[in-house]
Amino acid sequence: MTSPSRSPTRAPGRKSLTAGVIEALRAEILSGALTPGDKLPTEPALISRFGVSRTVIREAVAELRADRLVESRHGVGVFVLARPDPEPAGIPLPAFSKISDMIEELELRAAVEIEAAGLAAQRASPAQEAEIEDSHRRFAAQVRQRLASAEADYAFHIAIARATNNPRFEAFLSQLGRRTIPREQLRESLGAPPPAPDLARLESEHRKVAEAISRHDPATARAAMRAHLLGSADRYRSLARLAAAAERGEA
Incomplete structure (x- = not known):
């Protein structure tokens, strides 16, 4: 019975590392810090930045691709995709003035x-x-x-x-x-x-x-x-x- 109880605690460990990378890159894309056409840092640069393994970086990029936030171009790199226009029913967001x-x-x-x-x-x-x-x-x-x-x-x-x-x-x-x-x-x-x-x-x-x-x-x-x-x-x-x-x- 001990083996089944341990596996759920181990699994979230790597998931949480991947989720952290995904969230950081997703936030940069959604906030406009990374704009459509921008190239993501190289895989070694991302490994160094986040202090995680190559597997974690590749899983994170795969998730961002699945969400249509980035695309991989063979031999060139990973690039940010254009976001679709927001739905017309979205909340109007006037600029801050005060x-x-x-x-x-x-x-x-x-x-x-x-x-x-x-x-x-x-x-x-x-x-x-x-x-x-x-x-x-x-x-x-x-x-x-x-x-x-x-x-x-x-x-x-x-x-x-x-x-x-x-x-x-x-x-x-x-x-x-x-x-x-x-x-x-x-x-x-x-x-x-x-x-x-x-x-x-x-x-x-x-x-x-x-x-x-x-x-x-x-x-x-x-x-x-x-x-x-x-x-x-x-x-x-x-x-x-x-x-x-x-x-x-x-x-």
């Missing part, structure tokens, strides 16, 4: 992602739980090393949406793309330097969500996601108040 726009979008995300966290706690498979944990570990490592962490932040939220096993949650976040990272939007959309975020706090908030999902505790997962997203909205409200006060002082 901090209050970001707060409104955080409130919208909260309405979706709080429930996503609860459903993930109920429905996530062992491999999906491993994917959430892997994305959290990447984010935590990048925070500790003071590296850019927006990609891993986005991947964490996408992994939770996928773990609902309701594809509409992932589709919603995929449509938002990197807009889900407000600190990036301050620089990219508003032309302002991003505030110095308390990344240790964000990492702690992510960890509480991941732990609740791992414990299969929907109520705590929802509460942790609520604290994370609505806490972020409150922090941006404070930033907006400071900006308004500065403008009044200049006037």
Whole structure:
């Protein structure tokens, strides 16, 4: 009886490594960091970047090919494919022009992602739980090393949406793309330097969500996601108040 009980714990190990590579590359493609026609890094470069085996890289690329995100060209490399135009019924996404726009979008995300966290706690498979944990570990490592962490932040939220096993949650976040990272939007959309975020706090908030999902505790997962997203909205409200006060002082 011991042999059957061990195999499920070994299997998610490699699956989780593959899922981590898939999620990182998928996030770059869906966010626009990699655009149609771009060539993926070579296989040795991907092995070095992710610290995984050639088999894991090849499985990840095969999955991206199956999702029609990339195509292999014999003897040339792997290239990003053009994404189909979004459905006309998609949610209109006006450009950010002020901090209050970001707060409104955080409130919208909260309405979706709080429930996503609860459903993930109920429905996530062992491999999906491993994917959430892997994305959290990447984010935590990048925070500790003071590296850019927006990609891993986005991947964490996408992994939770996928773990609902309701594809509409992932589709919603995929449509938002990197807009889900407000600190990036301050620089990219508003032309302002991003505030110095308390990344240790964000990492702690992510960890509480991941732990609740791992414990299969929907109520705590929802509460942790609520604290994370609505806490972020409150922090941006404070930033907006400071900006308004500065403008009044200049006037």
